[in-house]
Amino acid sequence: MAKPARTRKAAATPDTGPDKGPTDPDFELHSLQAAHVESPRFDASDEQLMGFYEQMLLIRRFEEKAGQLYGLGLIGGFCHLYIGQEAVAVGLQSALSEGKDSVITGYRDHGHMLAYGIDPNVIMAELTGRQAGISKGKGGSMHMFSTEHKFYGGHGIVGAQVALGGGLALAHKYNEDGGLCLAYFGDGAANQGQVYETFNMAALWNLPIVFVIENNGYAMGTAVKRSSAETEFYRRGTAFRIPGMDVNGMDVLEVRAAAELAFAHVREGKGPVLMELNTYRYRGHSMSDPAKYRSREEVQEQRDHNDPIERLKKELIERGKSEDDIKAIDKAIRARVAQAADFAENSPEPEPFELYTDVLVESY
Amino acid sequence: MAVELKMPALSPTMEEGTLAKWLVKEGDSVSPGDILAEIETDKATMEFEAIDEGTVGKIMVAEGTENVAVGTVIAMLSGEDDDVSDAAAASPAKATADVAGEGKDVGREPSEAELTRPVRAEPKADPDIPHGTNMASVTVREALRDAMAEEMRRDERVFVMGEEVAEYQGAYKVTQGLLDEFGPKRVIDTPITEYGFAGIGTGAAMGGLRPIVEFMTFNFAMQAIDHIINSAAKTNYMSGGQMRCPIVFRGPNGAASRVGAQHSQNYGPWYASVPGLIVIAPYDASDAKGLMKAAIRCEDPVVFLENELVYGRSFELPELDDHVLPIGKARIVREGTDVTIVSYSIGVGLSLEAAEQLAEQGIEAEVIDLRTLRPLDTRAVLDSLAKTNRVIVAEEGWPTCSIASEIVALCMEEGFDHLDAPVLRVCNEDVPLPYAANLEKLALLDSARIVAAAKRVCYAD
Numbered sequence: 001m002a003k004p005a006r007t008r009k010a011a012a013t014p015d016t017g018p019d020k021g022p023t024d025p026d027f028e029l030h031s032l033q034a035a036h037v038e039s040p041r042f043d044a045s046d047e048q049l050m051g052f053y054e055q056m057l058l059i060r061r062f063e064e065k066a067g068q069l070y071g072l073g074l075i076g077g078f079c080h081l082y083i084g085q086e087a088v089a090v091g092l093q094s095a096l097s098e099g100k101d102s103v104i105t106g107y108r109d110h111g112h113m114l115a116y117g118i119d120p121n122v123i124m125a126e127l128t129g130r131q132a133g134i135s136k137g138k139g140g141s142m143h144m145f146s147t148e149h150k151f152y153g154g155h156g157i158v159g160a161q162v163a164l165g166g167g168l169a170l171a172h173k174y175n176e177d178g179g180l181c182l183a184y185f186g187d188g189a190a191n192q193g194q195v196y197e198t199f200n201m202a203a204l205w206n207l208p209i210v211f212v213i214e215n216n217g218y219a220m221g222t223a224v225k226r227s228s229a230e231t232e233f234y235r236r237g238t239a240f241r242i243p244g245m246d247v248n249g250m251d252v253l254e255v256r257a258a259a260e261l262a263f264a265h266v267r268e269g270k271g272p273v274l275m276e277l278n279t280y281r282y283r284g285h286s287m288s289d290p291a292k293y294r295s296r297e298e299v300q301e302q303r304d305h306n307d308p309i310e311r312l313k314k315e316l317i318e319r320g321k322s323e324d325d326i327k328a329i330d331k332a333i334r335a336r337v338a339q340a341a342d343f344a345e346n347s348p349e350p351e352p353f354e355l356y357t358d359v360l361v362e363s364y
Numbered sequence: 365m366a367v368e369l370k371m372p373a374l375s376p377t378m379e380e381g382t383l384a385k386w387l388v389k390e391g392d393s394v395s396p397g398d399i400l401a402e403i404e405t406d407k408a409t410m411e412f413e414a415i416d417e418g419t420v421g422k423i424m425v426a427e428g429t430e431n432v433a434v435g436t437v438i439a440m441l442s443g444e445d446d447d448v449s450d451a452a453a454a455s456p457a458k459a460t461a462d463v464a465g466e467g468k469d470v471g472r473e474p475s476e477a478e479l480t481r482p483v484r485a486e487p488k489a490d491p492d493i494p495h496g497t498n499m500a501s502v503t504v505r506e507a508l509r510d511a512m513a514e515e516m517r518r519d520e521r522v523f524v525m526g527e528e529v530a531e532y533q534g535a536y537k538v539t540q541g542l543l544d545e546f547g548p549k550r551v552i553d554t555p556i557t558e559y560g561f562a563g564i565g566t567g568a569a570m571g572g573l574r575p576i577v578e579f580m581t582f583n584f585a586m587q588a589i590d591h592i593i594n595s596a597a598k599t600n601y602m603s604g605g606q607m608r609c610p611i612v613f614r615g616p617n618g619a620a621s622r623v624g625a626q627h628s629q630n631y632g633p634w635y636a637s638v639p640g641l642i643v644i645a646p647y648d649a650s651d652a653k654g655l656m657k658a659a660i661r662c663e664d665p666v667v668f669l670e671n672e673l674v675y676g677r678s679f680e681l682p683e684l685d686d687h688v689l690p691i692g693k694a695r696i697v698r699e700g701t702d703v704t705i706v707s708y709s710i711g712v713g714l715s716l717e718a719a720e721q722l723a724e725q726g727i728e729a730e731v732i733d734l735r736t737l738r739p740l741d742t743r744a745v746l747d748s749l750a751k752t753n754r755v756i757v758a759e760e761g762w763p764t765c766s767i768a769s770e771i772v773a774l775c776m777e778e779g780f781d782h783l784d785a786p787v788l789r790v791c792n793e794d795v796p797l798p799y800a801a802n803l804e805k806l807a808l809l810d811s812a813r814i815v816a817a818a819k820r821v822c823y824a825d
Contacts (some may be wrong), residue, residue, distance in 0.1 A: 168571040172575050
């Protein structure tokens with residue numbers, strides 16, 4: 001079985017022995033991780049906890065609906081679902097300074113858009129290729145953007161978003177706007193050369209960037225251990241002196257706590273941080289993935305014992321929320337998603353003239 | 365409320381499939397994520413999961429049924445409070461329609477899509493140079509440097525990055541002096557990582573800056589071509605016009621002198637084939653300066669192709685406060701009546717030499733410098749063709765799928781009635797560039813070949 005979604009690796013501790021303090025030249029490389037191990041979970045208020053729950057549930061239901069619409073032929077091409085990984089985007093993005101920080105990711109981008117609170121209607125309408133879609137129907141599942149939220153996509157070439165994220169971080173630093181860039185990529189992209197070119201320049205130029213490896217265990221259908229010589233991805237910045245953090249991506253409170261440490265480090269001007277978020281993708285790589293490279297039991301094991309939404313639901317009940325309250329939320333979210341699907345299904349397709357718009361900004 | 369479970373499309377190409385096996389039976393309770401059935405697609409056997417909670421009602425399509433069209437109702441699922449028994453048998457839904465128009469040959473008739481294409485406005489003419497303007501003799505190298513420096517003074521967002529652009533003062537000295545004036549924040553030496561820094565430059569442009577990314581030569585930009593094309597050129601379109609990428613990728617392009625095959629290639633045709641890019645390849649100092657300034661101000665991504673052999677050549681340049689030239693406009697550099705020589709970059713110099721030799725033989729050639737390769741000033745070419753009725757294209761680059769090929773196609777499609785002779789491509793030989801001096805000379809475009817081709821189309825041999 002692949003490594004993802006374990007609670008914490010034994011490997012994380014030997015680096016942080018009791019004798020290693022700030023005088024150790026390598027202290028910075030593991031100090032964030034040490035602080036994270038010390039206090040792994042975010043102390044959320046009831047309201048915050050409920051907010052996380054609603055956001056994660058919205059992503060899950062939205063993605064389930066997207067899968068359904070794909071099955072009906074309303075969504076075409078490639079469609080990569082975020083089911084199972086919800087805690088990552090919600091935990092990280094809840095810690096950003098909105099309007100100041102930027103985010104960039106790869107093609108599995110629906111969840112990151114929803115975590116920003118972007119209207120599900122325009123996201124779903126993009127999936128169905130309609131004029132009302134956030135990219136006017138010209139981008140599709142993999143290419144969605146919201147410059148208003150400083151969300152820069154939505155990129156289909158594995159690893160390209162890492163270098164582009166380096167550029168967004170360069171712009172933050174150049175403009176001295178106090179923002180940072182959160183650049184997501186997967187365990188598969190983590191083997192691309194340009195990722196390390198970017199690590200080098202980001203560390204060299206002290207860029208305000210948080211690199212996030214969403215390790216869901218599989219690069220398309222290739223398990224991490226079959227594609228990666230170093231499967232502890234949080235260590236991969238060490239050669240560039242980028243501190244690493246090893247985070248349980250199935251618990252939104254652990255993700256949020258780790259994000260606060262990482263963002264504070266970057267905002268203090270100390271340069272990039274590399275976070276490995278260990279998570280699990282319940283669905284195939286894309287809609288046409290037969291998932292023959294892993295067992296049904298493996299997936300079921302994660303669903304039954306490690307589900308980020310179930311974990312939070314339990315927590316909410318422990319804090320006194322009633323089953324009925326939770327059911328009511330579930331019902332409201334289902335209704336919201338159904339409305340988005342209706343909107344996406346009934347919106348008109350782009351006008352033919354849109355074929356030739358947005359190729360260039362100016363006319364020559 | 366009862367939900368119809370329909371035969372799902374499980375791949376981008378699936379139209380029908382086999383319902384291999386039901387894993388639930390009528391009356392079973394299911395939760396989201398439970399596997400309901402196994403379906404064989406054109407690619408693989410896939411699992412069909414429940415989306416909603418409920419009870420399986422009537423199973424409409426038995427297991428083992430082949431060729432079940434996508435969208436056919438295969439079973440009913442009732443919600444919490446529904447009565448399962450009255451789930452009526454629905455008629456099989458129609459399969460999704462075939463993709464229309466595939467493989468249709470449109471010939472010379474415009475396609476339906478093409479009819480929606482906005483008519484391109486006439487490119488703007490070069491601004492008039494006021495009488496009495498002093499003309500200075502300036503090298504192309506200095507003109508490019510001055511253009512960048514002027515724009516950096518004008519706009520704080522403009523910065524230069526690339527290998528050896530700062531402390532070394534530019535591998536070909538094009539960025540000489542910029543570090544001293546603008547400091548290391550705006551003149552950034554990069555490591556030798558073209559893919560990475562082209563991506564960082566592109567991301568910085570998306571983030572609101574105006575980067576000038578220098579490639580030591582465009583040969584090395586092949587490592588970065590993914591960002592130039594997939595990231596810089598396409599993102600505005602893919603985002604429905606939300607994302608801007610005002611960046612200039614610049615550096616020497618084409619053959620230099622005896623540097624071998626890997627360092628001697630003209631990428632003009634490569635980039636000029638990509639919608640979403642502007643491609644500029646000037647020849648003289650005035651055009652280099654005026655178009656570089658336009659490129660830096662432009663809201664679109666620009667590939668700016670220079671030529672190492674031309675950097676040191678001096679040309680007349682008007683001493684103006686703000687010398688900016690229009691993108692997308694060709695220039696007639698020599699007027700003539702007998703034959704048109706279309707060229708760009710270093711080919712323009714060779715074409716002018718050839719025109720002098722032709723004049724001695726009584727043939728007056730008109731020489732057009734395209735200056736911008738995308739968008740191409742097709743009007744300039746066609747107007748000249750209408751005047752001379754003969755066209756050759758002189759290009760320092762390979763002939764296959766070249767700018768020359770494009771001009772030939774343009775003349776065939778839109779200027780056929782004006783042609784008195786076939787349009788000829790005068791290009792480099794179709795081989796990797798050799799090192800040996802004699803072989804290199806044999807491979808490269810020269811004025812003698814241009815003269816010979818011009819005479820051939822004038823039937824003057």
